[in-house]
Each structure stands twice: as C-alpha cells, then as structure tokens.
Amino acid sequence: xSSNASQLERLTFFxxxxxAIAITLLIIEVHVPHLETRDDGxxxxxxxxxxxxxMGFALSFLVIGALWVAHHRVFGMLVDYSAxxxxxxxxxxMTVAFMPFATALMSSNPMARVPELVYAGTLLAAxxxxxxxxxxxxxPPFVRADLAPDHVAATxxxxxxxxxxxxxxxxxxxxxxxxxxxxxxxxxxFVRLFYALGLRRTQRLQPVLAES
Amino acid sequence: xSSNASQLERLTFFxxxxxAIAITLLIIEVHVPHLETRDDGxxxxxxxxxxxxxMGFALSFLVIGALWVAHHRVFGMLVDYSAxxxxxxxxxxMTVAFMPFATALMSSNPMARVPELVYAGTLLAAxxxxxxxxxxxxxPPFVRADLAPDHVAATxxxxxxxxxxxxxxxxxxxxxxxxxxxxxxxxxxFVRLFYALGLRRTQRLQPVLAES
Amino acid sequence: xSSNASQLERLTFFxxxxxAIAITLLIIEVHVPHLETRDDGxxxxxxxxxxxxxMGFALSFLVIGALWVAHHRVFGMLVDYSAxxxxxxxxxxMTVAFMPFATALMSSNPMARVPELVYAGTLLAAxxxxxxxxxxxxxPPFVRADLAPDHVAATxxxxxxxxxxxxxxxxxxxxxxxxxxxxxxxxxxFVRLFYALGLRRTQRLQPVLAES
Amino acid sequence: xSSNASQLERLTFFxxxxxAIAITLLIIEVHVPHLETRDDGxxxxxxxxxxxxxMGFALSFLVIGALWVAHHRVFGMLVDYSAxxxxxxxxxxMTVAFMPFATALMSSNPMARVPELVYAGTLLAAxxxxxxxxxxxxxPPFVRADLAPDHVAATxxxxxxxxxxxxxxxxxxxxxxxxxxxxxxxxxxFVRLFYALGLRRTQRLQPVLAES
Numbered sequence: 025x026s027s028n029a030s031q032l033e034r035l036t037f038f039x040x041x042x043x044a045i046a047i048t049l050l051i052i053e054v055h056v057p058h059l060e061t062r063d064d065g066x067x068x069x070x071x072x073x074x075x076x077x078x079m080g081f082a083l084s085f086l087v088i089g090a091l092w093v094a095h096h097r098v099f100g101m102l103v104d105y106s107a108x109x110x111x112x113x114x115x116x117x118m119t120v121a122f123m124p125f126a127t128a129l130m131s132s133n134p135m136a137r138v139p140e141l142v143y144a145g146t147l148l149a150a151x152x153x154x155x156x157x158x159x160x161x162x163x164p165p166f167v168r169a170d171l172a173p174d175h176v177a178a179t180x181x182x183x184x185x186x187x188x189x190x191x192x193x194x195x196x197x198x199x200x201x202x203x204x205x206x207x208x209x210x211x212x213x214f215v216r217l218f219y220a221l222g223l224r225r226t227q228r229l230q231p232v233l234a235e236s
Numbered sequence: 237x238s239s240n241a242s243q244l245e246r247l248t249f250f251x252x253x254x255x256a257i258a259i260t261l262l263i264i265e266v267h268v269p270h271l272e273t274r275d276d277g278x279x280x281x282x283x284x285x286x287x288x289x290x291m292g293f294a295l296s297f298l299v300i301g302a303l304w305v306a307h308h309r310v311f312g313m314l315v316d317y318s319a320x321x322x323x324x325x326x327x328x329x330m331t332v333a334f335m336p337f338a339t340a341l342m343s344s345n346p347m348a349r350v351p352e353l354v355y356a357g358t359l360l361a362a363x364x365x366x367x368x369x370x371x372x373x374x375x376p377p378f379v380r381a382d383l384a385p386d387h388v389a390a391t392x393x394x395x396x397x398x399x400x401x402x403x404x405x406x407x408x409x410x411x412x413x414x415x416x417x418x419x420x421x422x423x424x425x426f427v428r429l430f431y432a433l434g435l436r437r438t439q440r441l442q443p444v445l446a447e448s
Numbered sequence: 449x450s451s452n453a454s455q456l457e458r459l460t461f462f463x464x465x466x467x468a469i470a471i472t473l474l475i476i477e478v479h480v481p482h483l484e485t486r487d488d489g490x491x492x493x494x495x496x497x498x499x500x501x502x503m504g505f506a507l508s509f510l511v512i513g514a515l516w517v518a519h520h521r522v523f524g525m526l527v528d529y530s531a532x533x534x535x536x537x538x539x540x541x542m543t544v545a546f547m548p549f550a551t552a553l554m555s556s557n558p559m560a561r562v563p564e565l566v567y568a569g570t571l572l573a574a575x576x577x578x579x580x581x582x583x584x585x586x587x588p589p590f591v592r593a594d595l596a597p598d599h600v601a602a603t604x605x606x607x608x609x610x611x612x613x614x615x616x617x618x619x620x621x622x623x624x625x626x627x628x629x630x631x632x633x634x635x636x637x638f639v640r641l642f643y644a645l646g647l648r649r650t651q652r653l654q655p656v657l658a659e660s
Numbered sequence: 661x662s663s664n665a666s667q668l669e670r671l672t673f674f675x676x677x678x679x680a681i682a683i684t685l686l687i688i689e690v691h692v693p694h695l696e697t698r699d700d701g702x703x704x705x706x707x708x709x710x711x712x713x714x715m716g717f718a719l720s721f722l723v724i725g726a727l728w729v730a731h732h733r734v735f736g737m738l739v740d741y742s743a744x745x746x747x748x749x750x751x752x753x754m755t756v757a758f759m760p761f762a763t764a765l766m767s768s769n770p771m772a773r774v775p776e777l778v779y780a781g782t783l784l785a786a787x788x789x790x791x792x793x794x795x796x797x798x799x800p801p802f803v804r805a806d807l808a809p810d811h812v813a814a815t816x817x818x819x820x821x822x823x824x825x826x827x828x829x830x831x832x833x834x835x836x837x838x839x840x841x842x843x844x845x846x847x848x849x850f851v852r853l854f855y856a857l858g859l860r861r862t863q864r865l866q867p868v869l870a871e872s
Binding site: 245248249252253255256257259260261262263264266268269270271273274276279280283293294297298301304305308311312 | 666667670671673674677678681682685688689746747750753754757758760761764765768769771772773774775778837
Binding site: 454455458459461462465466469470473476477534535538541542545546548549552553556557559560561562563566625 | 669672686688690692695700707717718721735
C-alpha cells in the first residue's frame with residue numbers, strides 16, 4: 025500500500041508540474057513592446073494593443089488554475105490508482121500543455137472565428153478528458169474509505185461542468201467570436217449544477233442499491 | 237488529518253513550482269547579443285547595453301525569491317488549510333507569473349514612466365495578495381499548535397512590508413521613473429517594522445483577551 | 449534506509465521535473481500565426497501549414513510521456529539506488545531535454561532526411577540510455593523485496609522495446625523520411641514482445657539457478 | 661523536528677525545481693534552422709553551424725547536472741537547516757538561472773574572449789556560492805548524527821573543486837578563448853583532490869580536537 029501511495033504521489037507530482045509549467049509559460053507568449061521613446065502616451069497605446077493578450081493570459085490562468093484545483097481535489101480523495109488512469113491523464117496534460125498555443129492564437133488574432141473555435145475546442149477536449157480521468161480514478165477500491173459514496177459520485181458528475189460550458193462556448197464562437205468567452209463565466213454555475221444533480225441522483229438510487 | 241496534510245503539501249508544491257518557473261523564466265527575456273566580430277570592445281558595449289536587463293533580472297529574482305521565502309515560512313506554520321485560501325493563492329501566483337513580463341517591459345524601456353508604474357503596480361498587487369493569503373491561512377485551526385499566538389499574529393502583520401514598499405515605489409515612479417526601484421531596498425526594513433508593530437499590538441491586546 | 453529513500457525520492461523528483469518541463473516546452477516551438485484578417489479560410493490555411501508541428505508535438509508528447517511512464521514504473525520498484533545510476537540518468541535527461549529541439553527541427557522541415565535521422569537518433573539514444581539506467585537500477589539490493597525476480601528481470605528486458613523501434617525508425621528514415629515515424633507505433637508491441645521474451649528466458653533459467 | 665524536516669524538504673524541492681528548469685531551458689537558446697529544401701547537404705551544413713550551440717548545451721547540462729548532484733549529496737546529509745543558508749542558496753540559484761544566458765552568449769559568439777570570460781565568471785560565482793552554501797549548511801547541529809565528522813569536513817572541502825577549475829578556466833579564457841573550456845574537464849580531478857586534502861587535514865586535527 026505504501027509503495028502504491030508513493031507511486032500515486034509521483035503521478036500527482038508529475039501532473040502538478042505540467043500544470044504549473046503550462047500556467048507559467050502563458051506569459052511568454054505576451055510579447056514585450058520595446059519603444060524608443062519615453063512618451064507616456066506611446067506606452068499606454070502599446071499596452072492597450074496588448075489588451076487581448078492580457079485578457080487571454082488571465083482567462084487561461086484561471087481555466088488552468090480551475091483544472092488544477094479540480095485535479096488536486098479529486099486526487100486528494102484517492103489512496104491508490106488504477107493503471108488505466110495513466111494515459112487518459114497524459115492526454116489531459118497534453119491539452120493543458122497545448123493551452124499556451126491556443127491562448128496565443130486567440131490573443132494574437134482577436135475576435136477571429138477560427139482561433140476562438142480552436143480555443144473553445146481545446147477547453148472542450150480538456151474538460152472531456154478530465155471527466156474521463158476522474159471517472160476512471162474515482163472507483164471504489166481506489167477511493168479513501170472515509171468518504172461518503174454520494175459525495176464521490178457527485179464529484180464525478182461535477183466534472184461535467186467544464187465540458188458543458190466549453191461546448192456552449194464552442195457553439196457561440198461560431199456566431200459571436202470573442203464574446204463567446206463570456207460563457208466561460210458560467211463554469212462555476214455548471215459545476216455546482218452538475219454536483220447537485222449527481223448528488224440527488226445518487227441519493228435517489230442509494231436505497232435501491234442498499235436493498236439489492 | 238494526514239490526508240489534509242498531504243493536500244496542503246500538494247498546494248505548497250504547486251505554488252513552489254510556479255515560483256520556481258517564474259524566477260527561472262526571467263532570464264529568457266534577456267536577449268542574447270549575436271555579434272559577427274571577436275572584438276572585445278564590441279562585446280563590452282553589447283553587455284553594457286544589456287545592463288538594465290541584468291538589473292531587472294537581479295531585482296526580480298530577489299523580489300520573487302523574497303515572496304517565496306515568505307510563502308515558505310508561512311506555509312511551514314500550517315498543519316491544514318482552509319479552502320478559501322485556494323483562489324487568493326492562485327491570484328498571487330498569477331501576479332508572480334506576470335513578473336517576467338513586467339520585468340522585461342521595464343528593462344527594455346529603461347527610465348520610462350509607464351513601464352515603471354506597471355512594474356511597481358505588479359509588486360503592489362503581489363504584496364496585497366500575499367498579505368490576503370497569509371491572513372486567511374494563519375487562522376487558529378490551521379496553525380501548528382506549538383507556535384506562540386503573538387508570533388503568528390506578527391507574521392500576518394509582517395506581510396504588509398512588501399505592499400508598503402511597493403506603494404511607495406509606485407508613487408515615486410511617477411516623479412522619478414527608474415530611481416523609484418531604489419525604494420524596494422526598504423522592503424527588509426518595512427518587514428521588520430511591521431513585524432515589531434504586530435508583535436507589540438498583539439502583546440498589548442493579549443491580557444485583555446486572556447481576561448475575557 | 450530512510451535517508452536513502454529520501455535521496456531516491458529527490459533523484460526521482462528531479463527527473464520528473466525535467467520530463468515535465470521538456471514535455472511542456474514542446475509547445476513553445478510551435479509558432480503562433482498572427483494574421484491581419486478575420487477571414488476563416490486564411491486561418492484554416494495557416495493551421496494547415498502548422499500540421500507537421502502539431503503532429504510533432506503530439507508524437508513527442510507521447511514518446512516523452514512513455515519514457516516517463518516507464519521511469520515511474522521502474523523507480524517505483526526500488527527502495528534504494530546505486531550511485532552509479534546518477535550519471536546515466538543525467539544523460540537520459542539530457543536526451544529528453546534535447547527532444548524539443550529535435551522535434552522542432554523535424555517539424556519545421558517536414559519530410560527532410562537529415563532532420564528525421566536526428567529525431568530517430570535522439571530517440572535511439574534516449575532508449576539506450578533508459579535501458580542502461582534500468583539495468584543499473586534494477587539490481588538485487590536496490591529492488592523492493594516483495595517483487596518476483598522474473599518480473600524484475602523482464603522489466604529490464606522490456607526497456608529494449610523503445611531502442612528497437614527507434615533503430616527501425618532510424619533505418620527507415622534513410623529511405624522514406626517522414627513515413628518512418630509510423631514505425632514508432634510499434635513501440636507498444638516491441639515493449640510487450642521483449643517483456644515476454646525476458647520473462648520466458650528468466651523462467652527457463654530459474655530452475656538452473658535454484659539448483660546451483 | 662518533523663516540521664523542520666518538511667521545511668528543509670521544501671527548500672530542497674524549490675532548489676531542485678530551479679536546477680531542473682534551468683537545465684531544460686538550455687535547449688531553448690539553440691535556434692532551430694528552417695530550410696526551404698530537402699537537400700541533405702544543406703541540413704548537414706546548418707547542423708554544422710550549430711555545433712558550438714550543441715557543445716554549449718552539453719557542457720552546461722553537465723555543469724548544472726554536477727551542481728545538482730553535489731547539492732543533492734550535501735542536502736541529503738542534513739536533518740535541519742539554518743535560516744542563514746536561505747539567501748546564499750537563493751544567490752546560487754540565481755547564478756544557475758543565469759546559465760542559459762551565459763551559455764547562449766558563448767555559443768552564439770564562439771571563440772570570442774568576453775563571452776568566454778562571462779561564462780567562466782558565472783561558473784566561478786556559482787562555485788563560490790555553492791561552497792558558501794555547503795559551508796553554512798554542513799554545521800554540527802544540522803548534519804545527520806550517523807555521518808563521520810571527517811567525511812562531513814571533507815565534503816565541505818570538496819566544494820572547492822568547481823571554483824578552482826572555474827578560476828583556471830577564467831584565466832585561460834583571456835589567452836585562449838574557447839579552448840579554456842577544456843580545463844573544465846579537470847573538475848572531477850579537483851573535486852577528488854580537495855576531498856582528499858580535506859580528509860587528511862581533518863584526520864590530522866582530530867586527535868588534537870579529541871584531546872581538548
């Protein structure tokens with residue numbers, strides 16, 4: 025058990041490192057203006073032109089941050105892991121590592137449809153992979169014994185919040201590229217909604233399960 | 237308790253990784269001169285031209301280093317954490333991740349007012365967020381039982397040192413852009429001052445608290 | 449023993465960090481197109497032109513991921529390490545750190561022979577070094593006592609899978625540059641084949657060893 | 661004690677992360693050639709032109725690797741740490757983080773004197789700071805009780821090996837820029853020499869100390 029715990033810790037560690045590197049690399053894609061003047065107006069204009077990059081940086085920082093917080097929460101519920109979590113987790117990390125590119129593509133070409141579709145599509149892929157990782161990870165033998173089963177089940181459901189919001193954003197990107205990102209503000213709502221749905225559904229099923 | 241400790245460790249770990257990446261990425265923004273000569277004078281001139289970049293690298297390395305040392309000290313005082321520390325900490329990490337940009341903006345445009353304001357403003361934001369994180373983290377149920385309460389309270393106060401120095405630097409950037417960074421040398425003084433103030437204030441209040 | 453375990457952990461940790469950084473840096477070499485239009489067709493064309501970069505990113509992510517998964521598996525079988533594992537492991541990390549360059553060289557110059565040879569050669573070097581690291585690491589005093597000796601021996605054999613596939617890919621790069629990468633799809637087959645070979649060979653030898 | 665151990669672990673961790681990032685960032689400074697041909701000769705020529713960059717990458721990888729191996733060895737001898745190790749260690753990490761710049765400066769301008777001086781000077785600074793960190797860290801109350809005192813003392817001496825070789829290389833850079841790096845091959849010799857010197861000196865002093 026102890027060696028499984030240490031292997032789980034290392035998997036967690038590697039994932040954390042990729043999250044941390046991707047989130048910090050976001051700033052590299054914001055190009056530093058180099059002006060040959062000391063005129064305040066010129067700098068304000070240059071920073072103004074970078075506004076889409078700043079917004080992309082902040083948005084992606086929060087999104088990768090939220091992915092990490094969820095990963096942190098779920099892996100904290102485990103005492104062991106199935107080998108079948110390894111590759112879905114690796115693919116999740118691949119989408120996370122792709123985020124600096126998707127962010128820079130969107131920020132360098134503001135309000136253009138294809139970049140917005142690529143960005144929302146990356147989020148959708150990350151969300152679906154995260155949902156898959158959590159579904160595989162949160163299975164009975166691997167979960168801490170002291171956790172309520174309905175909380176575990178609802179945590180699996182809650183992972184549908186991000187892909188739901190990302191799917192909406194993807195659709196909206198077609199009609200209102202750029203503005204569609206506002207829909208990502210609904211992520212916290214969707215997450216709570218799916219958690220509540222999962223909780224209710226499990227609690228309705230539990231008596232049935234207990235009887236059988 | 238043990239699983240909380242491991243979750244705290246992972247939060248600490250993720251934060252450490254972002255600090256470490258941001259501090260190491262600083263050097264990427266220093267552009268390597270490529271000369272087609274072997275003349276010593278040409279190289280000395282090229283390095284001379286990079287002096288603001290070297291100073292920005294060193295300054296930001298020390299500032300991020302100080303932020304990390306403080307984070308390391310405070311999180312070492314904890315045995316558990318409140319979920320409400322998660323997002324202020326994430327925003328603190330966002331300002332840390334933003335530092336390579338702010339540094340390069342300042343270094344590429346030496347003595348210009350707007351870049352200096354952006355740099356000092358980033359430090360001020362980082363300082364205030366750090367103060368907030370520490371205030372949320374250093375609450376009774378989460379702090380190690382063996383620590384003196386007045387030391388804990390004074391550690392909360394001490395976090396006001398960086399934002400105070402950064403606020404001064406921000407003001408001075410308006411009047412003497414570039415030179416204002418010298419005020420950051422006062423950070424160690426302010427930190428000690430606020431620690432002493434916090435200690436004295438807590439010790440004056442303690443008898444009152446003990447009586448009540 | 450405990451301090452050896454912590455030294456092993458730190459070696460593992462450092463290796464994990466290099467794997468994680470190299471895998472995440474891959475995306476930096478994919479250059480973000482910056483178009484002055486909102487025309488969908490122009491963006492699709494620009495992304496089309498980046499297809500070799502996307503494929504290189506995905507391929508190298510999976511290869512470095514597989515190297516890490518193997519490293520994770522083998523180091524999880526250890527309780528201690530020999531000092532002689534240190535430098536072969538450092539050289540393995542050097543080839544891993546070189547992967548972003550080899551990937552970008554191949555992706556920026558698709559279907560060219562020399563870049564494909566460099567890429568396959570880097571993989572071959574990484575595979576041989578990994579095999580060497582595992583052969584040194586998986587020796588009796590360092591391996592967990594609860595592991596079956598034939599599984600340990602077969603795990604050493606299994607590390608021949610990657611260099612075998614990389615050698616094939618290197619050969620094929622000469623005749624069909626670009627297409628040779630398809631041979632890397634055989635890595636999972638080779639890995640299983642060598643594991644089975646190693647298992648069979650060890651089991652045939654074991655009675656002899658037990659008698660002696 | 662346990663919380664000191666965990667604080668020491670986190671300091672070690674942060675240091676490891678900076679070492680790992682700096683060592684992996686080295687490859688970013690090797691610029692990927694992008695040719696519009698499939699002619700083998702053109703690629704071989706382009707790679708030939710990158711030879712100084714490859715050699716700089718390999719040299720700095722080995723040097724940072726050696727710095728990390730030494731750091732790993734010495735911190736593995738500790739059970740606790742003095743607060744006064746914090747800032748010398750941070751300055752050591754600053755020189756490590758500076759290495760990608762120094763390497764690229766040297767590689768982009770091969771055989772030029774000033775870049776070689778900068779590179780050798782960076783190594784000298786790193787070596788002296790490492791020696792300082794180890795001297796502060798390896799003091800009685802912080803060192804594991806089971807270690808022989810003369811081995812601890814000799815480990816402090818051994819840290820003089822890198823700065824000695826770097827000082828020689830710095831001198832030689834003036835007269836034979838480029839070739840001076842060959843002197844870095846003497847690092848392993850110097851390290852062993854200083855270790856032996858330290859061992860002999862401590863063993864000669866020990867009877868005296870034991871009597872007093």
